[in-house]
Amino acid sequence: MRRVNIQDLKLGMVIARPIYSSDGRILLQTGISLDEEYIRRLKEMGITSIYIRDKFLDEVDDIPDVVSEKTRIAATKLIGDNFKQLEKQHKINTRAITNMVNNIIDELLSNSKILVHLSDIRAFDDYTFAHSVNVCILSIMTGITLGYNELKLKELGLGALLHDVGKIKIDKKILNKPGDLTKEEFNEVKNHTEYGFEILRKYDDIPLLSAHIAYQHHERWDGNGYPRGLAGRNIHEYARIVAVADVYDALLDYRPYRPSYTVTQAITIIKRMAGIYLDTSCVSSLIANIAVYPIGSIIELNSGEIGVVVDVNKETPTKPVVKILYSRNQKRISHPYEVDLSKFSTVVVAKSLSEEEISRLRNNSP
Numbered sequence: 070m071r072r073v074n075i076q077d078l079k080l081g082m083v084i085a086r087p088i089y090s091s092d093g094r095i096l097l098q099t100g101i102s103l104d105e106e107y108i109r110r111l112k113e114m115g116i117t118s119i120y121i122r123d124k125f126l127d128e129v130d131d132i133p134d135v136v137s138e139k140t141r142i143a144a145t146k147l148i149g150d151n152f153k154q155l156e157k158q159h160k161i162n163t164r165a166i167t168n169m170v171n172n173i174i175d176e177l178l179s180n181s182k183i184l185v186h187l188s189d190i191r192a193f194d195d196y197t198f199a200h201s202v203n204v205c206i207l208s209i210m211t212g213i214t215l216g217y218n219e220l221k222l223k224e225l226g227l228g229a230l231l232h233d234v235g236k237i238k239i240d241k242k243i244l245n246k247p248g249d250l251t252k253e254e255f256n257e258v259k260n261h262t263e264y265g266f267e268i269l270r271k272y273d274d275i276p277l278l279s280a281h282i283a284y285q286h287h288e289r290w291d292g293n294g295y296p297r298g299l300a301g302r303n304i305h306e307y308a309r310i311v312a313v314a315d316v317y318d319a320l321l322d323y324r325p326y327r328p329s330y331t332v333t334q335a336i337t338i339i340k341r342m343a344g345i346y347l348d349t350s351c352v353s354s355l356i357a358n359i360a361v362y363p364i365g366s367i368i369e370l371n372s373g374e375i376g377v378v379v380d381v382n383k384e385t386p387t388k389p390v391v392k393i394l395y396s397r398n399q400k401r402i403s404h405p406y407e408v409d410l411s412k413f414s415t416v417v418v419a420k421s422l423s424e425e426e427i428s429r430l431r432n433n434s435p
């Protein structure tokens with residue numbers, strides 16, 4: 070299987086991994102062949118990339134997940150239910166949410182050698198809920214890299230999962246507005262930080278520092294954030310971590326005015342923001358957990374050979390294990406073989422192939 074961005078989907082491509090709704094239902098099952106209607110629906114759901122079957126390029130079937138699919142679906146559903154419940158009955162189930170955060174931490178600690186693949190991240194249709202879970206997972210991984218103990222991971226994870234809870238008080242028409250916001254509307258959106266803090270601090274079993282994550286996650290390192298314009302270390306480290314995860318995850322998402330960025334592009338962008346908007350050490354600790362060349366992506370080496378990424382190593386994230394499929398003169402190899410780039414100092418990844426380059430390669434091959 071191979072990962073394809075939503076804008077590159079073609080008729081007849083076959084889905085290799087199921088796509089779930091935010092309440093855990095399967096929307097599109099493995100084995101479905103895409104027609105125009107399916108592609109349109111995927112776009113409508115805001116899904117940014119999916120896994121498709123590809124017999125022509127060698128198969129990669131087992132993509133490791135930092136958090137199991139089961140937990141990810143349960144967490145997304147839990148957040149969805151609680152946000153809705155909070156709107157109607159003004160209460161959330163803090164115990165269930167705390168238990169979920171503990172589950173996620175346990176899974177991440179036992180999978181600490183695995184990198185985040187895009188596959189982990191985007192198979193849901195409701196942006197806010199899936200985004201909250203992603204931000205939680207990415208933040209906890211950053212915390213683990215920074216050497217946090219379990220108590221700190223729990224405070225961080227809980228605040229990260231609930232960082233945008235204040236959005237329930239913002240008018241849906243403003244939140245879902247496709248075009249630019251007016252100044253007044255943007256000021257109203259900014260209030261979600263204070264609303265979130267006010268909601269969370271009322272619960273005895275939510276640590277105050279977790280509530281401060283909701284309050285401070287839009288503060289920026291240089292003091293140009295909101296609501297208070299805090300700068301540098303005056304912003305709590307938890308909020309600095311969540312800010313990085315929040316920005317990174319949003320970049321991977323499709324927006325009406327731009328396509329979704331690739332992992333490589335998103336990493337480049339947050340690196341550029343480091344030291345200006347974002348805390349440098351939080352940025353590098355997040356990046357240490359991301360697979361720059363996810364399993365299933367097609368890459369070209371500096372030797373000119375082309376292959377599919379079959380494994381990645383956390384110690385050397387830019388040097389994956391590659392199954393070579395094409396020789397340097399772009400001839401299909403009859404017996405593909407694996408190369409572990411971490412064992413070679415001179416062979417490096419030159420680039421990821423775009424969907425056009427992949428289909429050109431396919432058309433040129435016998």
Ligand SMILES: [Fe+2]
Nearest residue numbers: 232233286287
């Ligand atoms: Fe936010």
